[in-house]
Amino acid sequence: MKLSARLSALAGASALVVGALAGAAPASAAPTGATAAPDIPLANVKQHLADLQSIATANGGNRAHGRTGYKASIDFVKAKLDAAGYTTTLQTFTSSGATGYNLIADWPGGDPNQVLMAGSHLDSVTSGAGINDNGSGSAAVLETALAVSRAGYQPSKHLRFAWWGAEELGLIGSKYYVNNLASTERAKVKGYLNFDMIGSPNPGYFVYDDDPTIEQTFKTYYAGLGVPTEIETEGDGRSDHAPFKNAGIPVGGLFSGADYVKTSAQAQKWGGTAGQSFDRCYHSSCDTTANINDTALDRNSDAVAYAIWALSGTTTTPPAGTVFENTADVSVPDNGAAVTSSVTVSGVTGNAPSNLAVGVDIIHTWRGDLVVDLIAPDGSVYNLHNRTGSSADNIQQTYTVNASSEVANGVWKLRVQDKASGDTGYINSFKLTFP
Ligand code: TRP
Ligand code: ZN
Numbered sequence: 001m002k003l004s005a006r007l008s009a010l011a012g013a014s015a016l017v018v019g020a021l022a023g024a025a026p027a028s029a030a031p032t033g034a035t036a037a038p039d040i041p042l043a044n045v046k047q048h049l050a051d052l053q054s055i056a057t058a059n060g061g062n063r064a065h066g067r068t069g070y071k072a073s074i075d076f077v078k079a080k081l082d083a084a085g086y087t088t089t090l091q092t093f094t095s096s097g098a099t100g101y102n103l104i105a106d107w108p109g110g111d112p113n114q115v116l117m118a119g120s121h122l123d124s125v126t127s128g129a130g131i132n133d134n135g136s137g138s139a140a141v142l143e144t145a146l147a148v149s150r151a152g153y154q155p156s157k158h159l160r161f162a163w164w165g166a167e168e169l170g171l172i173g174s175k176y177y178v179n180n181l182a183s184t185e186r187a188k189v190k191g192y193l194n195f196d197m198i199g200s201p202n203p204g205y206f207v208y209d210d211d212p213t214i215e216q217t218f219k220t221y222y223a224g225l226g227v228p229t230e231i232e233t234e235g236d237g238r239s240d241h242a243p244f245k246n247a248g249i250p251v252g253g254l255f256s257g258a259d260y261v262k263t264s265a266q267a268q269k270w271g272g273t274a275g276q277s278f279d280r281c282y283h284s285s286c287d288t289t290a291n292i293n294d295t296a297l298d299r300n301s302d303a304v305a306y307a308i309w310a311l312s313g314t315t316t317t318p319p320a321g322t323v324f325e326n327t328a329d330v331s332v333p334d335n336g337a338a339v340t341s342s343v344t345v346s347g348v349t350g351n352a353p354s355n356l357a358v359g360v361d362i363i364h365t366w367r368g369d370l371v372v373d374l375i376a377p378d379g380s381v382y383n384l385h386n387r388t389g390s391s392a393d394n395i396q397q398t399y400t401v402n403a404s405s406e407v408a409n410g411v412w413k414l415r416v417q418d419k420a421s422g423d424t425g426y427i428n429s430f431k432l433t434f435p
């Protein structure tokens, strides 16, 4: 599909004329383009928590390894994923004399040699329902997987979601999975995202200090919200990312705090109560649906989806031929200050292409007067024309620019300066075409 939607010129040099790419694509949209991550509905995540609470209540108050509440939890998650079109696998193992279960859910499609995983442990301790630890991560990952299905999302990477058993006994399930993955299969896993406790009642916003790309993805999400984050320090390797990390797989994750105490500095930036632990019900019977901070759960659930989308999508171009154009005239003062025409690129994941077509249409009676630059969103300058061509008229030309080190989204400018007196002109149009 060629997207070359154009609006007629708006008044002024700052007018924006862009291709119709912004925002989340509907489920039926062509899969080649970048799509924005959906907002994960908090109500859906909370419903999963209510269901996990009911399962615990009906099974002696917990969802621990080897207990009926654990198997019921696995069955509950599996049924939702099966109905949503996932290929699910129940992996069994034995620990402390009881059968344990991991649930693996593959989303059909994507590059089988580039697998992005996200996971959470689904077991609780025996003392309670484990709604923050770790219904929260389990529910957010489940709802993100369901959102993938609802969106008909077809990323370039293959997506795999996992719910681990017996984490509370020492990362038993996730260790079992990684140890039993053939080395060829292991090599295909390009990233593992872990979510263990993300709705703590007195929350902090912690990002694992692991793979830089994954870490930055979460930080970028939170920067967009204006919420400060800190590096997770409440025990490195205390959750299911550890076996992946030990196998050399890039990992990352989010955490809202367990039994460490919130400092006054942390309470100042995040709210909540200083001098109290992030989760006073950690590993105890009061870890129920009442033990959740909705704001933290909402933000972190959206962050799960944001990261899944950002790390699995196409890394370069929107549909071939997508045009971002500004046709507003901008007069170029004779022997004067530089002027610019802008276009805003949006809805593209990752960097600009190595063969970005920059269409320049400048009407001028002496092109040898002109210096013309492309300015990337971060301010990087690419010179297109530097006073060559002497007395010839006009610059009507398409330049191919290697813009692959630039993030595609943002405001791009064509900057034109007339450096000699006598002849004058104007920018007629400026456009960027994605190959
Ligand atoms: N389930 C983990 C545990 O009981 C919770 C936890 C504590 C955690 N510290 C962490 C999870 C740091 C991630 C990162 O040990
Ligand atoms: Zn946990």
Ligand code: CA
Binding pocket: 334, 335, 366, 369, 418, 419, 420, 421, 422, 423, 424
């Ligand atoms: Ca001039």
